[in-house]
Amino acid sequence: MKIGIIGSGNMGGCLGKLWSSTGHQVMFSFTQDPKALDEAAASAGGRTGTAIDAAQFGDVVLVAVPWAAIDIALKDAAPALAGKILISCNNPLNADLSGLSLGTNTSAAEEVARLAPTAKVVEVLFPFAQQLQSGKLQSGGQRPTQFYCGDDVDAKRMVATLIGELGLDPVDAGPLTSARFLEPLGMLMVQLAYRQGMGVNISAQLLRH
Numbered sequence: 001m002k003i004g005i006i007g008s009g010n011m012g013g014c015l016g017k018l019w020s021s022t023g024h025q026v027m028f029s030f031t032q033d034p035k036a037l038d039e040a041a042a043s044a045g046g047r048t049g050t051a052i053d054a055a056q057f058g059d060v061v062l063v064a065v066p067w068a069a070i071d072i073a074l075k076d077a078a079p080a081l082a083g084k085i086l087i088s089c090n091n092p093l094n095a096d097l098s099g100l101s102l103g104t105n106t107s108a109a110e111e112v113a114r115l116a117p118t119a120k121v122v123e124v125l126f127p128f129a130q131q132l133q134s135g136k137l138q139s140g141g142q143r144p145t146q147f148y149c150g151d152d153v154d155a156k157r158m159v160a161t162l163i164g165e166l167g168l169d170p171v172d173a174g175p176l177t178s179a180r181f182l183e184p185l186g187m188l189m190v191q192l193a194y195r196q197g198m199g200v201n202i203s204a205q206l207l208r209h
């Protein structure tokens, strides 16, 4: 599969590298430092381009940027995302990590869908990048749960496969509006990691009894 990446920092760089290692072709885009883009592509064996290039290249496109940059990240690329699967891993975190700048009656994922109205948006708030790339995702033989949500059944099926390739257990959390509840869960993980001192080597698991 071809995966375009808009935002090639911690998450974009990490996911591009991991998906490249499972056999996908990746294109990195959208940094303020062109050197960082080249480094991400070199370490993943991928290519580089503009956000529009990444949108045109990908069968699936990941947008992974700080919330304050979401408008500019999607502004030019949105028309090229028509009919494409757009994975949003963006949590609308305040810059000081004190909370979420929106939520419960809308969500970052719904705002992404508003900015790219012809894309099939699926939200996946992955575990911390450091944990993802640690190679130590499992605990007691169990995979961490990875909730995802969206309105297009086929897009969600494809994204579930990509989630599984990372060593996570994909769990369908329903329509895109479920992002209203997934994003606070992501915020809780940030709170546990940084304010409660647990660090980033944590993840969550859904137990079915």
Ligand SMILES: NC(=O)c1ccc[n+]([C@@H]2O[C@H](COP(=O)([O-])OP(=O)(O)OC[C@H]3O[C@@H](n4cnc5c(N)ncnc54)[C@H](OP(=O)(O)O)[C@@H]3O)[C@@H](O)[C@H]2O)c1
Residues within 6 Å of the ligand: 006, 007, 008, 009, 010, 011, 012, 030, 031, 032, 033, 036, 064, 065, 066, 067, 069, 072, 089, 090, 091, 092, 093, 125, 126, 127, 128, 129, 130
């Ligand atoms: N990191 C995690 O573990 C994690 C986990 C779950 C969810 N998330 C979510 O994923 C999203 C991305 O997080 P991240 O940690 O990957 O952030 P990051 O490391 O700061 O990466 C953001 C990327 O966007 C680029 N960028 C930002 N503003 C830009 C602008 N105005 N113009 C061009 N490029 C710009 C950055 O380029 P420069 O570096 O050159 O500025 C960088 O490539 C966030 O919404 C976050 O909430 C992150």
